[in-house]
Amino acid sequence: MSMLTIKNARIVDGSADAPTDPVDIVIEGDRFVAVGKGEAAKSGAGDTLDASGRIVMPGLIDCHVHVIATTANLGLNAELPNSWVALKSAELMKAMLMRGFTTVRDLGGADIGLKRAVDDGLIDAPRLIICGKALSQTGGHTDYRGAHSNRDVSWYGDKLGTLGRVCDGVDAVRRVAREELKNGADYVKVMADGGVSSPSDPIGYLVFSVDELKAIVEVAKGFGTYVSGHLYDDAAINRALDCGFECIEHGNNMSERTVRRVAEEEAFVVPTNITYDILAKEGAAFGLPPESVAKIEDVRTAGLECLTMLHREGVVMGYGSDLLGGMQPHQSGEFTLRGQFLPAMDVIRSATLDAARVVRRSDIGAIAPGCYADLLFVDGNPLDDLALLTEQGAHMPLIMKGGAAVKKAASV
Numbered sequence: 001m002s003m004l005t006i007k008n009a010r011i012v013d014g015s016a017d018a019p020t021d022p023v024d025i026v027i028e029g030d031r032f033v034a035v036g037k038g039e040a041a042k043s044g045a046g047d048t049l050d051a052s053g054r055i056v057m058p059g060l061i062d063c064h065v066h067v068i069a070t071t072a073n074l075g076l077n078a079e080l081p082n083s084w085v086a087l088k089s090a091e092l093m094k095a096m097l098m099r100g101f102t103t104v105r106d107l108g109g110a111d112i113g114l115k116r117a118v119d120d121g122l123i124d125a126p127r128l129i130i131c132g133k134a135l136s137q138t139g140g141h142t143d144y145r146g147a148h149s150n151r152d153v154s155w156y157g158d159k160l161g162t163l164g165r166v167c168d169g170v171d172a173v174r175r176v177a178r179e180e181l182k183n184g185a186d187y188v189k190v191m192a193d194g195g196v197s198s199p200s201d202p203i204g205y206l207v208f209s210v211d212e213l214k215a216i217v218e219v220a221k222g223f224g225t226y227v228s229g230h231l232y233d234d235a236a237i238n239r240a241l242d243c244g245f246e247c248i249e250h251g252n253n254m255s256e257r258t259v260r261r262v263a264e265e266e267a268f269v270v271p272t273n274i275t276y277d278i279l280a281k282e283g284a285a286f287g288l289p290p291e292s293v294a295k296i297e298d299v300r301t302a303g304l305e306c307l308t309m310l311h312r313e314g315v316v317m318g319y320g321s322d323l324l325g326g327m328q329p330h331q332s333g334e335f336t337l338r339g340q341f342l343p344a345m346d347v348i349r350s351a352t353l354d355a356a357r358v359v360r361r362s363d364i365g366a367i368a369p370g371c372y373a374d375l376l377f378v379d380g381n382p383l384d385d386l387a388l389l390t391e392q393g394a395h396m397p398l399i400m401k402g403g404a405a406v407k408k409a410a411s412v
Helices: 041-042 082-098 110-120 171-181 209-224 234-243 256-264 273-283 300-312 324-329 333-339 343-347 353-358
Strands: 001-010 023-028 030-038 048-049 053-060 060-063 099-108 127-129 134-136 163-167 188-191 227-233 247-254 268-270 375-378 398-401 404-408
Touching: 001 041, 001 300, 023 041, 030 041, 053 343, 060 353, 082 110, 082 324, 082 375, 082 398, 099 398, 110 127, 110 256, 110 273, 127 188, 127 234, 127 398, 134 171, 209 353, 227 234, 247 300, 256 300, 256 353, 268 353, 273 300, 273 324, 333 343
Parallel strands: 001 048, 001 053, 060 099, 099 127, 134 163, 134 188, 188 227, 227 247, 247 268
Antiparallel strands: 001 023, 023 030, 053 375, 375 398, 398 404
16 A cells, blocks of 8 residues: 655644644545654655645535536536536536646535545545435525425426426325435435525525424434534524534524534534625626525625524534536635634634534545544645635645645646
């Protein structure tokens, strides 16, 4: 098995407000096997890289993406041919990898075929964690038929470009949750509130019944996993927590009282503020329908204000972008946007150590023995300037995923 030693590595992973002293990092195969001073001499590894003058970081984790969202018009996206969506998705994922994201968690749409393509090395892409199709309901988020169509929703069942499945009633949600887990989902995603991108569900729309939500949670826990909820409204968030949800996506309109409850119950939150910032500026140009554009301000400002409350109460936050179609190149903009409200150390941790907790993976997000050898070289210190993590990976001369260099500049 091949071995590689990286010398003089000053690590930034979000655990401290300054880089570590220089250490050696030993990689064997696809894993880190040793990290510390003097490890190069112990390992005797023939191949070495010198990280002097650079910062070394764990591979980044985005806890909220939609790799099949090729356009902001998600109704149109669902109509596209599966083969085209798969090929476009591969292109979108490669771009994520070149920005330094070595793992992404898809929140609705990606299937086991895309995940296997990544795992089998058929495409250059981040490690993919999936929920399959998100669970929605008639007239809810991911029901894109609008007021003028009652086409049977079963038509969307095999469409790669659709984010979710419409299911109504306890028996139906139980069956669909089981099917998605049977089909390879790592967890279950539920549209438990209205959304911006769909036509007929206002923010704060209490969609699934309590019995439906509890049934979904029961199925997920029976499979040994968890439920994450698309949630904005305070009442909807509390309702979801009552039913056993363990992760909140977005969470923009949480009250301070609910933030304290989230902290006490040790639930996770994945804010996705960059998507509202970009949607407000460019959503219409990228195909977001007018009725969706009108809903953006309902959540944009509140989401930014919520960040400081979540941080103050010690809530574990994952990094999330949630961008659609042509807006996906702004994926790294969440770093600098959060950095206006939070310390850089905490922003970085949301994409490394804390992100690994959110996605329930102890083998990523850290440069530590036993973890996958995902790492970045960064020209400059991101603790001083989070913009070094933006610009499509321009400041990352080396990106490694599972011990293999997916990008290596001549200067490395």
